Amino acid sequence: MNIKKRFFLVVALLISALLLGCSPVAEKETDENESGVRVQLNIELARTVMPSGFLNATYTLTGIHSGESRVLISNKSAADLQSQTLWLEGGTWSFSLDAYADSVKIATATLPNQNISSSSSTLTFTFTGVTFDYATGTGGANVTLTFAKTSQVVAATAQLCNIDGSENADFALKTLTPAEHSDSLQKVTFTDTNIPSGSYLLVFYLYQDSVKTMQIGYWREIVNVAKGCESSTVINIENLNTVYSITYVLNGLSWAEGFTAPSSFNSSQGVTLPVAANFTNGTAFGGWYTKSDFSDTEIKSWNAGDYTDNVTFYAKVEKSTEGVSHDWSYPTAEPTLTWTGEGTLNNPYIITTSQQLADFAYMVNNGTSYSGNYIKLGADIDLNYGSTVTDASASYIQWKPIGGASKAFEGNFDGANHTVKGLYINSSCSYAGLFGYVSGSSAVVKNVSVQGYMKVTNGYYVGGVVGKIAQAELKNCANKVEINATMGSGSEYGCGGVVGYAEGSFSDSSNYSYEYVTNCANYSPVTANMTASYALNVGGICGYDDKFASNLKCVNYGNITGTSASICNAGGISGYMLCGSASNCENYGDVTVTSSATCYAGGIAGRIYYYYYNYYNNYYSSINNNISSGAIKGKASTTSYTGGIFGYSEVTTSTSSSINQYAYAKNNAFYGTVDGTGTSIYLRGIGYSSEASAKYQSCNYFISSSGATASGVGGSVGTFKLATDQISAYGSTTLDYTGTLLEVLNAWASANSYGTWLAGTDGWPVLSGITWRK
Structure with missing residues (x-):
């Protein structure tokens, strides 16, 4: 841990006078007959822990x-210096301020070549990185x-470091346990009884979690250690x-290569941002901005207190310098490929x-599937550089998706955590997204x-990342x-925030493959409509x-x-599931459905469906271990099925054979509201099920004020008022588990090898392992 990288250190090495709380006082009145340039002194003050037995520091200023060298001030305290006014003749001066403790010089601060030429000036002195002249030996420190x-x-x-903030190999990082200090205060205490005499920087790091990943702040303190003495203080x-x-x-x-940009700051720091020399292609660098369209003023650095929140800076890049170009067009003929690599796993x-x-995109759309090849992004890509694409505009360059219809991408694409910005589609597009179509058991x-x-018309498969994905990941x-x-008109089409249509495959009961959408997130609103007499399927994922x-x-997170x-x-995760599943998922968006016929609206899925064929037997849809909130609204001209987790669960057969599997819904929780309109209205805290499949839906929980006129489904279903309330049974059922919502969710998840639930910042349970957390 190199603390020097964590913050910029400017420390005034003042001694025990500072422990008395020295601060600037009012200026001293001066004689009207004084002539020359009026000079006010200013000393940067900071707390300092001193060993017992040391006297107050005194200061001598030489100019x-x-x-000609002159002693301008002699043997003054810090408080005296703060109130001192000098009158000096104009010209170039050099100053030296010496600090003494017990008649021993302990520090010197200099200000060379100061131009004293205005009607008044201020001299600011800071002391940095000095070493006190202590006797060789060891002492102790006790800082609370x-x-x-x-x-x-x-x-x-806490860790004891060198005075300049760099790590001292003789001192390991110590773990401290917060303790009670009073009714309103906590405390942590650093102690060490065997510290070599000298000056050190003591740094405390404070966290809001036991595994020390959520740092909320730190505190720095200069500790001066002398032989046989203890340096101690309590800092509030x-x-x-x-x-x-x-x-x-x-x-x-x-x-x-070798450059590390500042990655954090605090409200007491100023920061200098990277410059052109810090880039390999720096001649293209045009400055830092806080808006992605560069409509604000260029930021080069900031002073302490200018920023008091997390901040994102966008690098402006000249369009055609040193190989960095944001101008592009979709090829009209096979292009000469300029990317590097061989398309292998080790050299993509x-x-x-x-x-x-x-x-x-052109190569895939013209028949090159890249099956067995590896493609990787080496940088963020901006398809409409300098513009924030949030609506329709004729000035934007339109994207043509990668793959579509019979031309699919079948290789391995790794974005390497980069972002493709400025994606814009405003057209009739059957396969719409960054990718139009991804297919194959080895495609990723x-x-x-x-x-x-994206504003898409006549879309069959519409998703932000992929329009359609089949047997891929x-x-x-x-x-x-x-x-x-x-x-567009069709019965199996879909629109989703991440992917429009996801399809696994089967040929018989022993030959099938899953398709996985794993660890994905949608942050934006998804709006879809269907004017023809076909089913519309729309979901957040x-x-x-x-x-x-x-x-x-x-x-x-999107509505x-x-x-x-x-x-x-x-649904918040999926619009329609036909032998599909959702597990360990979360929805925080509102779901609103309007239909001229029948509508199905759910916090996780609108409709889950098990359709029986001979080779489907023993396979089923499932919604297990999910949580949802928000407002779920189903507005239909005829029948409205609206549920906190799913709108409707059903089973259909095509033969006379008995059915062994149904649509499962277990260990789900809902704490939003449900509402619906129609000639027949079915509102549920969890969801509505046909009589045959209801027995496969149990251990689900919903807030009792969810707005449902008849809450829950068959099986062991619970109600609760808040996340911390005890779960109570619904109707005459018996709960499989007892406790608060968090406790009963974890009890089922543990027994069935599902994800673990944690207490979120708002008190409601959240799943561990969800990467895309706001």
């Missing part, structure tokens, strides 16, 4: 002007921090020094520019985020593209899950809206 219990400090560490912190993060969007630039094709990404799209806007992807789609398509550890002239299925 050199025109070759106190802070409000409302700070919620759960864990703390009124406001914790919160650490904020810095995020850089490089827009195609690359850091120079590397795409770093928007033109290279467009060339890649992973680790990529997309941002932008989609993982670690996030959608921040706002989607507005008018769907996936519009339509078909034939063993599985959503695992996914989260939706989902579906409007149809016929049946409409909409």
